[in-house]
Amino acid sequence: MPELPEVEVTRRGIAPHLEGRTINSTVVRHHGMRWPVPQGLADTLQGLTVRQVGRRGKYLLLECAQQAAAPVKSGKNSAKTAAEPAIAAPKGWLILHLGMSGSLSLVGPGVAPGKHAHFDLTAGERTLRLNDPRRFGAVLWHPAGDGPPESHPLLAGLGVEPLTPAFTAELLFRATRGRKASIKQVLLAGDIVVGVGNIYASESLFRARIRPTMAAGRLSLARFGQLVPQIREVLSQAIAKGGSTLRDFHSNGESGYFQLDYFVYDRTGEPCKVCKTAIRRVVQGQRSTFYCPTCQK
DNA sequence: CAATTTACCTGGGTGC
DNA sequence: TGCACCCAGGTAAATT
Numbered sequence: 001m002p003e004l005p006e007v008e009v010t011r012r013g014i015a016p017h018l019e020g021r022t023i024n025s026t027v028v029r030h031h032g033m034r035w036p037v038p039q040g041l042a043d044t045l046q047g048l049t050v051r052q053v054g055r056r057g058k059y060l061l062l063e064c065a066q067q068a069a070a071p072v073k074s075g076k077n078s079a080k081t082a083a084e085p086a087i088a089a090p091k092g093w094l095i096l097h098l099g100m101s102g103s104l105s106l107v108g109p110g111v112a113p114g115k116h117a118h119f120d121l122t123a124g125e126r127t128l129r130l131n132d133p134r135r136f137g138a139v140l141w142h143p144a145g146d147g148p149p150e151s152h153p154l155l156a157g158l159g160v161e162p163l164t165p166a167f168t169a170e171l172l173f174r175a176t177r178g179r180k181a182s183i184k185q186v187l188l189a190g191d192i193v194v195g196v197g198n199i200y201a202s203e204s205l206f207r208a209r210i211r212p213t214m215a216a217g218r219l220s221l222a223r224f225g226q227l228v229p230q231i232r233e234v235l236s237q238a239i240a241k242g243g244s245t246l247r248d249f250h251s252n253g254e255s256g257y258f259q260l261d262y263f264v265y266d267r268t269g270e271p272c273k274v275c276k277t278a279i280r281r282v283v284q285g286q287r288s289t290f291y292c293p294t295c296q297k
Numbered sequence: 298c299a300a301t302t303t304a305c306c307t308g309g310g311t312g313c
Numbered sequence: 314t315g316c317a318c319c320c321a322g323g324t325a326a327a328t329t
Contacts (some may be wrong), residue, residue: 001321034324036308057324100322101308134307136322154324181301189301190323197322285302287321 002098003285004195005238007058010104014128015053017106018062020047021123030118030135032046037119037139044141047089050123054149060104061149069154086186092143093209094121095152099136105129125222149239165203169224176216176224177245183219184212185285187231196231200238202290206264211223211296212289213282264290 002010025040038044048064054223055061068089098104106126113120119130119139142152149155159175175192176183177290184205187196196204205212207230210223262271267290268281277294 003322032306034322096325099307100320133309134321136306179300185301188322286304 001197001199002058002102003098003200003238004058005200005242007060007098007195007236008055008239009242010098011055014104014106017126018050018053018123018128020046020049020051023064023121023123025113025122027113027120028111028118028139029120033118033132033135034097034138037140038141041139041141045094045121051090056149056155056218057161057190058097058197059155060096060098060207062096063090064066064092064094065090072098090144092141092145093149093152095138095140095142095149095154096130097138098130099132099134099138101134102130102132102137105131119242146227156192158194159190162195162235167228168234169221169228172224172228173219173221173234176219179217180215182213183210183216183227184289186216188285188287195235198287198289199262200231200234202265203263204234206291207234209296212284212291235251243265264292266290 001163026045028037028041033041040125045064048085049067049068050078051065053060053062053065096104105128108126111127111129113129114131116133116135117129117134118135121128130137138154140152140154142149145153145225145269160171172192176186179186181189184201186192187201187204188198190196202212206225208223210219210227264279266288267279269278271277272292273294274293275292277292279290280293282291283287
């Protein structure tokens with residue numbers, strides 16, 4: 001399942017092939033994603049240039065403009081003058097979400113689309129192809145006229161990025177005061193911090209030695225001081241591990257499978273790697289949580 | 298009213 | 314082989 005690390009690795013994989021290139025064609029084979037793929041999207045994208053491939057939480061944002069950004073200026077002439085060509089304002093952002101079964105690949109010309117290849121975007125020689133068997137993913141268009149991508153309804157309520165300095169123990173502490181929900185569910189909710197999915201929530205709480213069922217509002221600042229670096233660590237390690245498969249985007253067109261060695265996730269009944277106690281599974285909000293009853297209090 | 302809980306979308310995998 | 318059932322992420326709707 002793509003969580004933040006997989007999405008970030010995907011972003012890094014596709015960005016070099018898309019940025020600066022012009023969209024030749026777009027194919028929508030199935031409009032029935034999480035939300036309907038906008039009608040007329042192919043016409044909207046035709047001829048636009050992908051300026052930048054960004055990410056917000058688990059959303060990929062392809063900034064599209066009418067023309068390529070102005071060429072890099074020489075240092076000597078960098079002073080702003082009236083003669084300097086204006087950079088075209090963005091026409092909008094293509095928003096992609098991989099849901100739980102989606103993946104992106106870059107395929108060469110003539111590669112036949114599989115059963116679940118619902119969306120193609122061709123720029124240059126390569127085609128960005130979205131495969132998503134369960135179609136929980138999304139392909140949306142946010143026109144520049146509606147404001148920056150952060151103003152999109154799906155992005156507006158998102159919490160801070162876990163790998164930025166904005167994500168601190170103080171922030172988590174303040175934001176959780178008065179919340180009775182468990183720390184696991186609060187992490188998952190995404191309104192305080194984004195990108196911590198089911199797997200990494202369990203893993204980071206284990207590393208921070210915090211019981212997932214603890215009410216978020218009762219945890220001390222000191223405990224968040226343990227948790228925040230562990231969340232950063234676990235996500236960073238996963239990205240680093242995925243980064244090692246990035247070359248596959250060049251050779252095969254898609255990122256290889258990668259995952260960290262889990263301490264607790266999906267290890268019900270198996271011995272804790274630290275203390276040998278059997279790992280337990282509980283259900284919180286219809287979702288499995290895994291923890292060590294000895295290590296996590 | 299804000300926080301929390303429930304329902305829901307789909308299809309691969311599993312167990313009978 | 315068939316088939317009912319579970320499960321997953323993240324959002325909307327319902328409920329407290």
